[in-house]
Amino acid sequence: YDSEPFGKERDAAIKKLACEAGVExxxxxxxxxxxxDKIIELNGGQSPLTYKRFQTLISRMDAVEVPAESITGDIMxxxxxxxxxxxxxxxxxxxxxxxxxxxxxxxxxxxPGGETEALTRLERHLERKAWxxxxxxxxxxxxxLLASPxxxxxxxxxxCLSCRLFYFKLTDLYRKVKKNSSPPLSLYGQxxxxxxxxxxxxxxxxxxxMESNPICVQIPWDRNPEALAKWAEGRTGFPWIDAIMxxxxxxxxxHHLARHAVACFxxxxxxxxxxxxxxxxxxxxxxxxxxxxxxxxxxxxxxxSFFQQFFHCY
Numbered sequence: 664y665d666s667e668p669f670g671k672e673r674d675a676a677i678k679k680l681a682c683e684a685g686v687e688x689x690x691x692x693x694x695x696x697x698x699x700d701k702i703i704e705l706n707g708g709q710s711p712l713t714y715k716r717f718q719t720l721i722s723r724m725d726a727v728e729v730p731a732e733s734i735t736g737d738i739m740x741x742x743x744x745x746x747x748x749x750x751x752x753x754x755x756x757x758x759x760x761x762x763x764x765x766x767x768x769x770x771x772x773x774x775p776g777g778e779t780e781a782l783t784r785l786e787r788h789l790e791r792k793a794w795x796x797x798x799x800x801x802x803x804x805x806x807x808l809l810a811s812p813x814x815x816x817x818x819x820x821x822x823c824l825s826c827r828l829f830y831f832k833l834t835d836l837y838r839k840v841k842k843n844s845s846p847p848l849s850l851y852g853q854x855x856x857x858x859x860x861x862x863x864x865x866x867x868x869x870x871x872x873m874e875s876n877p878i879c880v881q882i883p884w885d886r887n888p889e890a891l892a893k894w895a896e897g898r899t900g901f902p903w904i905d906a907i908m909x910x911x912x913x914x915x916x917x918h919h920l921a922r923h924a925v926a927c928f929x930x931x932x933x934x935x936x937x938x939x940x941x942x943x944x945x946x947x948x949x950x951x952x953x954x955x956x957x958x959x960x961x962x963x964x965x966x967x968s969f970f971q972q973f974f975h976c977y
Contacts, residue, residue: 664692666699667954668868696727696826696854699862710863712878713970717859718848726767730827744791751859773915774817774950785829788813789836816951817916819857859910863969869956873939873967880967884930884937891936894929896946904928915950923964930965932976938965 665674680689692698702720703710719722732738738744747753752812759766791813830851837846848855863878864870873879893899897908907921919926922945928934938961945961946952962968 664690664694666695666865668865668870669954671865692728694822694826695861696830696858697721697724699858699865702862703866710866711859712863712968714856714859717862718855720856721855721893722848727827727830729969730825730831756833770913774814774916776821776823778818778823781815781824784813784815784818785824785832789832814916816853819854820951820953826857830854857953857956860953860956863959871939871942871954873937876968878968879962882937882965882967885935887934887936890934891929891940894925894936894941895932899928901928911945911948915948917949926961926964927976930961938962938967941965 665671674690681688683746692808698775701724702717705720705723706716711720719755739802759769760895815824817824819829833850834846837850838844846934859917867878869876873881873884890899892918894904895908899905910921911917911925926938926941929936930938942961945957946954949957959969963970
């Protein structure tokens with residue numbers, strides 16, 4: 664089930680075609696922890712616009728559904744599709760060179776794709792001893808700004824990692840360390856903020872725009888293509904901002920505090936350029952740029968929606 668407006672429109676068209684062809688369509692909720700429509704129904708038909716209200720609503724929801732068991736060879740038995748010897752030649756994923764890209768000078772991939780990599784990273788994430796001991800936020804240091812081998816956000820974004828699997832792995836680990844005590848909602852912060860923005864966006868096709876967006880403050884932002892280009896290309900002259908944007912272009916990822924810094928700089932902090940422009944750059948360059956989360960984060964950080972302290976800049 665795709666909860667985002669364009670996904671729902673696409674899926675409705677597919678279901679219509681399937682119905683006309685006599686094909687039964689089964690829809691499962693798997694990209695989010697909860698049924699977003701039920702959250703909205705519980706809130707009187709409106710999406711909750713504060714994280715506190717969102718937490719109150721989900722605390723009254725049914726428990727998150729346990730993820731399905733991993734598929735093994737024993738489960739599949741003899742249910743196998745015969746493959747021809749030239750299968751990989753016909754259906755393999757082409758390399759960048761085969762697609763015509765110049766790869767000279769490219770560094771190795773910081774974020775290898777796939778479910779196997781995602782599950783390996785999940786185990787590393789859960790094994791971080793200092794974090795596991797107290798379940799506290801890790802302290803910031805210089806290395807925190809670098810891409811981590813325990814990073815998971817691109818894998819959640821592309822469905823390489825099940826959000827429900829992540830949720831229950833966290834739950835099991837907490838209970839093991841804390842001797843079966845019930846985990847607090849704060850344990851699932853990364854997942855729940857994602858869920859919050861998904862809920863806010865699901866019935867709002869203008870969620871990624873300022874105009875015609877019922878939850879967005881209409882701010883007379885400046886239009887300055889030259890300043891926007893310098894920001895996007897890491898040429899502002901501010902070393903901290905330029906380093907962040909350079910890393911974004913090279914690696915497709917930046918730390919969440921770095922995202923806060925460049926978003927604040929572009930919008931309310933320095934350049935006074937509309938958040939939509941920054942969102943488009945992130946949409947192009949970030950590997951983990953969910954439509955809902957990306958737009959929601961930019962509205963939040965620019966003080967255009969949700970709750971944010973205007974003078975709190977990174």
